[in-house]
Amino acid sequence: MDVSVKNIRKEFDRYPALNDVSLDIRSGELIALLGPSGSGKTTLLRLIAGLEQPTLGSIHFGAEDASHKTVQERHVGFVFQHYALFRHMTVADNIAFGLTVRPRAERPPKAEIRRRVGELLDMVQLSGLEKRYPNQLSGGQRQRVALARAMAIEPKVLLLDEPFGALDAKVRKELRRWLREFHDRTGHTTVFVTHDQEEALELADRVVVMSQGKIEQVGSSDDVYDRPNSPFVFSFIGDSASLPVRVEEGCIRFQGAPVGIAPRGGDAGEGAGTLFFRPQDVTLVTDAGTPALEGRIATSRRLAGTRIADIDIGRPGEPHHVEIEIPLDAQAANGATLRFRPTRWKLFADEAAS
Ligand code: ADP
Ligand code: MG
Incomplete structure (x- = not known):
C-alpha cells in the first residue's frame, strides 16, 4: 500500500x-x-x-x-x-x-x-x-x-x-x-x-x-x-568535523589559509560558510610548501585499525577543534603540530551569509 x-x-x-x-x-x-x-x-x-x-x-x-x-x-x-x-x-x-x-x-x-x-x-x-x-x-x-x-x-x-x-x-x-x-x-x-x-x-x-x-x-x-x-x-549521521570558512574568489579559506576550491555551482556562493568533512576523509600533508590546515594534537586515541586525533586548530582567540583520523604510524605526540587537508568535504553557506 x-x-x-x-x-x-x-x-x-x-x-x-x-x-x-x-x-x-x-x-x-x-x-x-x-x-x-x-x-x-x-x-x-x-x-x-x-x-x-x-x-x-x-x-x-x-x-x-x-x-x-x-x-x-x-x-x-x-x-x-x-x-x-x-x-x-x-x-x-x-x-x-x-x-x-x-x-x-x-x-x-x-x-x-x-x-x-x-x-x-x-x-x-x-x-x-x-x-x-x-x-x-x-x-x-x-x-x-x-x-x-x-x-x-x-x-x-x-x-x-x-x-x-x-x-x-x-x-x-x-x-x-x-x-x-x-x-x-x-x-x-x-x-x-x-x-x-x-x-x-x-x-x-x-x-x-x-x-x-x-x-x-x-x-x-x-x-x-x-x-x-x-x-x-x-553532523547527525556519522562522525564529522566542521570549520567556519570564507569563500573568496572561489577559494575556501579558514582564517585566511586556503583549504580548497569551492565547487562551481555548489550550494555555497561567496562569503561565510561552514566546511564539513568526515574524520577519515583527510590526508596528512608533509610538504611544507603545500597549503594545508595546521593544528596541534591535543590528545589522540587508538581505535582498532586507526588512530583518532583531537586537533586544536585556529589562531589564538579563535580556537576550533576537530577530530581527524591519522595513520597508526603517524607521529601523534600530544602537543605536536600536524598539517592536513580534507580530501572529501562539503561546503554549506551560512544562513545569514555576509
Ligand atoms: P520524537 O518521537 O521524535 O521524539 P515526538 O513526535 O514525540 O518526537 O514529539 C515532537 C514534539 O511534539 C515534542 O516537542 C513533543 O514534546 C511534542 N508533543 C508530542 N506529543 C504531544 C502531546 N500529546 N501534547 C503536547 N506536545 C506533544
Ligand atoms: Mg518518539
Missing part, C-alpha cells in the same frame, strides 16, 4: 510538532524515520496510524484520502517501544487479540483464528511457545510476539515505534537482521521509528532524517551518509 503524507502540520497547544511535512512511501518499502528525540517521529507515525489528526494537510492510503478514517478503517498494525503484551494472556491469545475483538460479523471463526495464529508463530519463529505467558519469554521473543500480533489483522501498513528500544544491544542487532528478513519475506509496507542511526542505515530501504518537526532529507543510506544535503544531516 502506497502511503502519501501531504503538507502535514501538527500543533499541540499552538506549538508545531510537525511543520509542512510531505513524504511518499512506496508499497512494500521499509522506511526509517530517524531523528533526535523531540524531532516529531512519533507524531508522524501516529498521524499515519490515525491516532492523531493533522492540524493541516492530508494523508492518503493508495488513491484514497484517509485523513478522516479511523485507526480500524486504515488497517494499520503497530508495535511500540514498550511492548505492551497482555500479561495474563498466552502468546497465542496475545497474537489472536486483534481478531477476537472484531465485531461479530467480521470475526473469523475460531478454527480460522487458530490456523492464522499458527502461521504467524511460524513466521516469527516462535512455534511451540504458544502456551507460554509473556513473562516466560526473553525480551527479543516478546518483541516478536508483538510483531505477530500487529500482523494478525493483516495490516496494509506496519508501523513500528522504536520497536527494539527497550532491548539490550546484542538482542537489538539480532532483531534488526530478523526484521529485515521478515520484511523481505512478507513484503509489508513498513515504517519504523528510531533515533539510532546504525539501525536506520542498516535496515531501511530509505531513511527519512527529521529535525525539529521537519524532514531534512529522504534517501538511501548511501545518500544520507555520503551526500548529506544540510549541515544537520552531515
Whole structure:
C-alpha cells in the first residue's frame, strides 16, 4: 500500500510538532524515520496510524484520502517501544487479540483464528511457545510476539515505534537482521521509528532524517551518509568535523589559509560558510610548501585499525577543534603540530551569509 503524507502540520497547544511535512512511501518499502528525540517521529507515525489528526494537510492510503478514517478503517498494525503484551494472556491469545475483538460479523471463526495464529508463530519463529505467558519469554521473543500480533489483522501498513528500544544491544542487532528478513519475506509496507542511526542505515530501504518537526532529507543510506544535503544531516549521521570558512574568489579559506576550491555551482556562493568533512576523509600533508590546515594534537586515541586525533586548530582567540583520523604510524605526540587537508568535504553557506 502506497502511503502519501501531504503538507502535514501538527500543533499541540499552538506549538508545531510537525511543520509542512510531505513524504511518499512506496508499497512494500521499509522506511526509517530517524531523528533526535523531540524531532516529531512519533507524531508522524501516529498521524499515519490515525491516532492523531493533522492540524493541516492530508494523508492518503493508495488513491484514497484517509485523513478522516479511523485507526480500524486504515488497517494499520503497530508495535511500540514498550511492548505492551497482555500479561495474563498466552502468546497465542496475545497474537489472536486483534481478531477476537472484531465485531461479530467480521470475526473469523475460531478454527480460522487458530490456523492464522499458527502461521504467524511460524513466521516469527516462535512455534511451540504458544502456551507460554509473556513473562516466560526473553525480551527479543516478546518483541516478536508483538510483531505477530500487529500482523494478525493483516495490516496494509506496519508501523513500528522504536520497536527494539527497550532491548539490550546484542538482542537489538539480532532483531534488526530478523526484521529485515521478515520484511523481505512478507513484503509489508513498513515504517519504523528510531533515533539510532546504525539501525536506520542498516535496515531501511530509505531513511527519512527529521529535525525539529521537519524532514531534512529522504534517501538511501548511501545518500544520507555520503551526500548529506544540510549541515544537520552531515553532523547527525556519522562522525564529522566542521570549520567556519570564507569563500573568496572561489577559494575556501579558514582564517585566511586556503583549504580548497569551492565547487562551481555548489550550494555555497561567496562569503561565510561552514566546511564539513568526515574524520577519515583527510590526508596528512608533509610538504611544507603545500597549503594545508595546521593544528596541534591535543590528545589522540587508538581505535582498532586507526588512530583518532583531537586537533586544536585556529589562531589564538579563535580556537576550533576537530577530530581527524591519522595513520597508526603517524607521529601523534600530544602537543605536536600536524598539517592536513580534507580530501572529501562539503561546503554549506551560512544562513545569514555576509
Ligand atoms: P520524537 O518521537 O521524535 O521524539 P515526538 O513526535 O514525540 O518526537 O514529539 C515532537 C514534539 O511534539 C515534542 O516537542 C513533543 O514534546 C511534542 N508533543 C508530542 N506529543 C504531544 C502531546 N500529546 N501534547 C503536547 N506536545 C506533544
Ligand atoms: Mg518518539
